[in-house]
Amino acid sequence: MTIDNLSKVFLDLDKKPKGKVAAIDDSGRSVTYGDICDFAQEFAKQLPQRSLIFILSENCIGSLLGYTAALSNRIVPLIISASTEESLYNHLYELYQPEYLWMPQVKAKGKVVVFSAWDYCLVKTGNQHIPMYDELSLLLPTSGSTGSPKLVRHSYRNIEANADNVRRLFKLDGSEKAMAILPMHYTMGLSVIASHLLAGSTLLLSGRSLLDKGFWATLKEATSFTGVPYSYEILTKMRFTRMDLPNLKVITQGGGKLTEAMWNTLAQYAHDRGKQFVATYGQSECTARMAYLPPELALQKVCSIGIAEPGGQLSIVDDNGNETFEGETQGEMVYRGENVTLGYATCREDLIKGDENHGMMHTGDLARRDADGCYFIIGRLKRFLKIYGLRIGLDEVERMIKTEYKTDCYCKGDDEKLIVLVIDSRLQEVLPNFIEEKTHLFHQRIEVQVVKEILRNEAGKVINQ
C-alpha cells in the first residue's frame, strides 16, 4: 500500500456533500454521505483491527453501511446473501472462520452481538485472527447460487478502478438516482453501488421483487435501471416500454446474453423515447464490468458487447495462439485492466496470497471481433451456465449430486436450462427439487435425462453429450 492510499478514504466518500442523500431503501429511510462517513468511524471503534468478516447481505441500508464501513477501515468482508442455504453457509463458515459477522438482527438470535444499527448487528464469533494479504479488500463467491467455496479475491485498487471505469462509461454525477435492485452479493450489484457512490449519486436500494408494486413506484423516480436478461423479460412482460418514465435516462444490462428479439425491443424503445440502452459485459473475476456497447450503436450492433470500458483493453487469442487487438478474428477473449482481480481463494490459508493475475484475464469466453472493433460473445470455454444472470457451476452441481446420492451424473445445458444426465431413473423426480433447494435455481429450468450410461473417454471427459 502506498502512502497516498493510506490517507485516502474509500471511494472518496469524505469528499461528497455531507448532506447529500447517498441511499434510500425499501423502508423509506435514507442515509447521507455524512452518515456513511460517521458510521464508518463508529464501526472502527467496535472493530479496531484488520479482520475477516462475513456480511450477510440484503439490499438495505444496514447491509450497505456494513460494506462501506468495512472497506473504509481495512476490514475484509466476504459478502454472501443473507438467504444463503444453511448447509452452504455452514460450509463457507467452517472453511474461512470469520472473526466477525455483520448480519440482519432478526437472524442473530443466540449470538454474541457487539453492536447493532439499522436492523443489522455485529457478531463476534471467537474465531482466531488470520493474516491476510495487505492489498486484499473484499471476497465474493464466484457463483451467486451454488455456494461454491471458491471466492474471488479483490484488491482495494480493483474496487476503485471498477467504480471509476463505470462512472466514466456512464458519465455519472451527483444528479443520478440509480435503481439498485441487483443483489449486493452479486458482483454487478456491488458495481452499481460502488460506481454511484464514487460519483456522489443517490442509490435507490431495493430488495423487492420486480413484480412488487413498490418496485414500480420507485422506478418512476430512477434515472437509470441496471438489470440482467431476466429483469428485462419481466419489464417487457409488464409492458414498461409503454409506460411514462420521464426520469429514466439509461437502461443497462449485464449478466449474460439477451435474446436478439429482446435486444431489438430495448434498442428500439431507447431510440424512440430518447433514452440510452447500454449492454455491458463482465465477470466477477474482473470486478464486474469489462466491456460496453456505446448506446448509439445499439440498433446496428445487435447482441454485441461492444468495446473495452474506459481503463480496460480487450484482445483475442486465436487458435494458433496469436493475440491481436484489432481486425476481424475470433478466439478466446482476453482482458487487461486495473479491475482484474488478484485471483481465487478456496481456503482460509489462501487469504495471504498476493496478485496472481497481474492485471490480465483469460475470460474463458469465445468471441468474434468485427471490422469496426466490436466484440460478440459466441461461446464459452469454461463449464458454467448463466441462468437469471447467476452463474451455475456445472462441476459444483455435479459434486452436490454425487455427494448426496452417491451416483454418477453429468451436467450440461445452456443459459435457458440446466440439463442433468443420470443413470438412476429414481432421481428424475427428486433432482429438480434437490437442485432448487441447494442453488435456488427454479426447478422448471432444470431437466433430468435418464441415460443407460455416462460415457467417458480416457481423459475422463464425458462423450455422450
Added chain:
Amino acid sequence: MTNLEKLNNIFCEVFSVEVSALGAGFDNKSVEGWDSVRQLSLTSSVEDEFDIMLDPEDILEFTSYDNAKKILGKYEIEL
C-alpha cells in the same frame, strides 16, 4: 379437466406442492421461494392454459391463490 383443476395443476407444478396445500393462506408472504421467477411462471402458464392475456396490474396482483381465482373471474374464466 375443469378450470379449477387446471389452475391447481399450475400452482402445484410451480411450487412443487400437493393440491391439499392450496387454499386461503397460500400467498407470497407465507410460501417460501415465491419470487418474481415463480410469479411470472404462474402468470405465463395461466395465460397459455386459458388463452388469455393478463393486464400488467393483474400480473402484479397475482400474489396469492385466492387472488389468482379472483383475477381469472375478471377474464370470465369460470372456476
